[in-house]
Amino acid sequence: MRGTVLYGPRDVRFEEREAPRILKPTDAIIRVSAACVCGSDLWPYRGIQPIERPTPMGHEYCGIVEEVGKDVRTIKPGQFVIGSFATSDNTCAICKHGYQSSCLQREFMSAAQAPFLRVPLADGTLVPTSGMPSEDLIPSLLTLSDVMGTGWFAADAANVKPGSTVAVVGDGAVGLLGVLSAKQMGAERIIAMSRHATRQKLAREFGATDIVTERGEEGIARIKELTKGIGADSVLECVGTQQSMTQAINSTRPGGYVGFVGVPHGASLDLGQFFYTHVHLHGGPAPVRRHLPELIKLVLDGKINPGKVFDLTLPLDQVAEGYRAMDERRAIKALLHPNGTK
Amino acid sequence: MRGTVLYGPRDVRFEEREAPRILKPTDAIIRVSAACVCGSDLWPYRGIQPIERPTPMGHEYCGIVEEVGKDVRTIKPGQFVIGSFATSDNTCAICKHGYQSSCLQREFMSAAQAPFLRVPLADGTLVPTSGMPSEDLIPSLLTLSDVMGTGWFAADAANVKPGSTVAVVGDGAVGLLGVLSAKQMGAERIIAMSRHATRQKLAREFGATDIVTERGEEGIARIKELTKGIGADSVLECVGTQQSMTQAINSTRPGGYVGFVGVPHGASLDLGQFFYTHVHLHGGPAPVRRHLPELIKLVLDGKINPGKVFDLTLPLDQVAEGYRAMDERRAIKALLHPNGTK
Secondary structure (H helix, E strand, O other): OOOEEEEEEEEEEEEEOOOOOOOOOOEEEEEEEEEEEOOHHHHOOOOOOOOOOEEEEOOOEEEEEEOOOOOOOOOOOEEEEEEEEOOOOOHHHHOOOHHHHHOOOEEEEEOOOOOEEEEOOOHHHEOOOOOOOOOHHHHHHHHOOOHHHHHHHHHOOOEEEEEEEEEOOOOOOHHHHHHHHOOOOOEEEEEOOOOOHHHHHHHHOOOOOOOOOHHHHHHHHHHHHHHHOOEEEEEEEOOOHHHHHHHHHHHHHEEEEEEEOOOOOOOOEEEEHHOOOOOOOEEEEOOHHHHHHHHHHHHHHOOOOOHHHOOOOEHHHHHHHHHHHOOOOOOEEEEEEOOOOO | OOOEEEEEEOOOEEOOOOOOOOOOOOOEEEEEEEEEEEEHHHHHHHHHHHOOEEOOOOOOOOEEEEEEOOOOOOOOOOOOEEEOOHHHHHHHOOOOOOOHHHHHOOOOOOOOOOOOEEOHHHHHHEOOOOOOOOOHHHHHHOOOOOOOEEEEHHHHHHOOOOOOOEEOOOOOOOHHHHHHHHHHHHOOOOEOOOOOOOHHHHHHHHOOOOEEOHHHHHHHHHHHHHHOOEEEEEEEEOOHHHHHHHHHHHHEEEEEEEEEOOOOOOOEEEEEHHHHHOEEEEEEEHHHHHHHHHHHHHHOOOOOOHHHHOEEEHHHHHHHHHHHHOOOOOOOOOEEEEOOOO
């Protein structure tokens, strides 16, 4: 089997690797129907988050179960499944509170940019669809594994409700799907912050009512202008830098909510300043497993089409081009087909 | 009139000052029935928060309305009133969301450690009781102006619900009233962190089920031991230091809530670490005005007796001793009687 391995900054290789096999009785092996490149893969790709050794890449996946370990009870070979980027037993005290991405047995997935994938804790990590989904739904189902699940969690963490005024910081795939999520949750006004025409267009398709191109202090001032001078009820932070976090907090009205899902890199918060903002702050790695059943239903019912974020589709052996295109912002998000036929 | 003025570190004077008078048509003048020294008064008293000029002190008050400006509509002379430490119009967009302590017209009160006090925005800041309360209820009603309102907001911000497991960091008057608030909100288990026998005793009276004396890493480990290994549902941070904030966040279960009301001094948050805690963070200056009607009712109905935090009562002209006793932790909280008769 060949799979994707990152060797160092901008050095992605698609190379021969050992095919995954059942290591623990709670594992499953799936045949990957589609995988993709995540915005968070770009941190190590760009060398901002150093890696110590060649690292198998990819944590977004859906596919067909090939084999299960002897303790796997609910997941069966032949099922089409979607799983979270974080494994979970879905039974521990933390999982029961809906924070499966902090499960006591959590592992972060990798090696999904490959034809076959081992998924630990299969019963608690994977969710099967009731039948075999049609080919055209695969991209949307794939997004639920991370990028759409994360946009949804951002909106959920930011307390988006029917009638809310929402601002979204970040026009990457997560931010765009944050817009879609806010729309689905009934937000009345959705302000997308973006300077890129193609992303602005998709944001509008997903439900954005306003686009703000300004950043920093000017961006905050513009959001306030659009929100009766007080700021948005809910702000989704989908980047993870100091600037984006400051922008998010200062664009929120007192008593409003920031949902932050961009993995923070070098960002901190002065609590003396934050205190006087009266903002609610919540975020972290999205508990995708919590949201999967609801999101799968929304996709299968045709209510949402998050797969539109894929504006580049490549055979898996061209994965390196997927990284390049996203790094250079030529593509919003790259879908990878292991069979190489599309 | 004589009133309390802070001149510099540990230099509190009770001296002749001009009596307050109506400056704006929305002002009221009240005759102070009781005032007190706040934990936050100790920051400038200790020189940790420098002052630029002699500063009239005191922001917790209740009393009888003497006079109102010509635009005051609902507050009437002769009424007994309790007001927030932060003024509010109670009509702006932020007030309507329940964050009156971020009102567009907010001012922070001062000069309440005196026989008479000017209260701006009287209609939006003060809440009258329906009749004249009996003398024994005055201490409890006084606490609603800040310390009890703040403890209550901490519990509210920390999402305390019936059945919750709660930890309280800080055994000052706010922390102790956070315990009382959590109990009133139906918490099942309330862990007070305290090393002081008298404070532990009051915490237990207010509803604490467990006392933890350890701090730092040991304190966190102890809280986890008491909470099935995962941390408390809700943690009230009532101090404001780096250590107390770290303690609060790391004692909370993933998906749990920290309500922070200790004014942060030099504290910050590494967002890269906070991200993986999955904690909800909310706090700030308590919107006391939001909580006042409910809390007044609880006091008048005899459901809560927050006035127990006053373990020292002084005539107002001995205010300097009140500061000293609290600074030296000989007293939890000092009540001041302007008439000097008690």
